[in-house]
Amino acid sequence: MVYRGSVRPFVNFDAKQDAEILHRAMKGLGTDEDVILMLVAARSNNQRQQIKAAYKTSYGKDLVGALKSELGGLFQNLVVALMTPPVSYDAALLHKAIKGVGTDDAALIEILASRSAARLRDLHEVYERDFGNKLEKDICSDTSGWYKRLLVILLQGRREEGVDEATVQKDAKDLYAAGEGKFGTDEEKFINILGNRSAEHLRQVFAAYRNLCGSDIEDSIEGETTGNLENLLLAVVKCTRSLPSFFAESLYKSMRRAGTDDDTLMRIAVSRSEEDMLDIAACFKERYGTSLHNAVQEDTSGAYQKCLLYLCGPKD
Structure with missing residues (x-):
């Protein structure tokens, strides 16, 4: 199987050395954001978890807590997301989507329509561990009608196999x-x-x-159909036809409106960086005539932009 993620495990990885580099970047006056973003974005999620453990052993502090205290704004949110294990990240996104003011249906639809059956089954356990509630119960209390019915069916992760x-x-x-x-x-x-x-x-x-x-x-x-049910059914169809095309369209919409939808942009960049970001970028260029790299560059700035560009893969 050809690897299609934009982020690969770093060769000659040394968790203790990386923990030391991050510690130095946050020590003293000012923070070296470039060092942090280049290191974090160039490591796989599994490697980031090892860095967190090494940091705790060497300095007796939680790395994510240290990063939060040194960084701010969208860049902080992006780095924290990258430091979170993938299933825990999905669980946190879902919790935020259904427990905040109103419901973030876009996040709810994207995650439940696009994740693998195995990931959806793992989500139940991780969500309950992290938030103390059952995921299905929380989703049911925040949605209704046929929309709720389809969300619950998808959440089971029990699709039939093969073609009949x-x-x-x-x-x-x-x-x-x-x-x-x-x-x-x-x-x-x-x-x-x-x-x-x-x-x-x-x-x-x-x-x-x-x-x-x-x-x-x-x-x-x-x-x-109309409303959330229509959006969810369309998302299921689009994900069935082509996951990269679905995410390319979502990224395009996130950057082509009055103000950038940074929640969607960040969510896709983080969750697909080790899955199929190279295919998403190829779909984006084919459909919209410009590279994903250029679109992100036009719509973002600062360390946040640099980190996103790294996650989006090569320039063309």
Whole structure:
């Protein structure tokens, strides 16, 4: 398997030496932000966890706490996110999304639509450990209706495996009958098929759907549903078709509005840096005619910008 992350494990890694470099960067008057960002962004998350342990052993202090006291603003948020284990980071994002003022549905939808089944199953345990509540219960208390139903189905991480050739055509016909083929919408049919079938199976269903009625499943979803349910169904379809394309579109939208959506920009940069950021950057350039590197450079500044650019991979 070809590695498609922009951040790779650092060769000749020495956790104790890195802890010492970070300590020196934060010692005395002023903080050397460039040293911090270059070191943190150039280490894998697993290596960052080892640096945290080495720092505690050498200096008797929590590294993340030390970084928080020395850094500020968006750069601080980005560095802290990078120092957090991936599942814990997702759990923290979900907790913030549903426990803050209002609900951050964009974060909720992105995480539950895009994460692997194994990651979603791990999230339950980590969320309860870190926040003392059950994730499903918290999501249910903050959402409602068919939107809540689909979130809960996705959260189980129990999609069927493989392709059931015998039901591809039936699923396509059922989706048509549930939406464009009737007055009103059978939301339950959309939710059960899109929430439970495997990605491979769904891609064949989408092709069969197009052959059946001459339009894409996205057109039906946009015509038959509204609000958060529509956004979640579309996210599931887009993630099924292509995760890199889904994230490229999200990044583009985060930087093409009045003010940058730094929460989305940071969330994707951190969570995809060791997954598929090189593919996301390639999709971004193909779809929007400019490099992800250039878009980030235009919309951000300072140490925050430098760190994001490193996470986004090569310039072109």
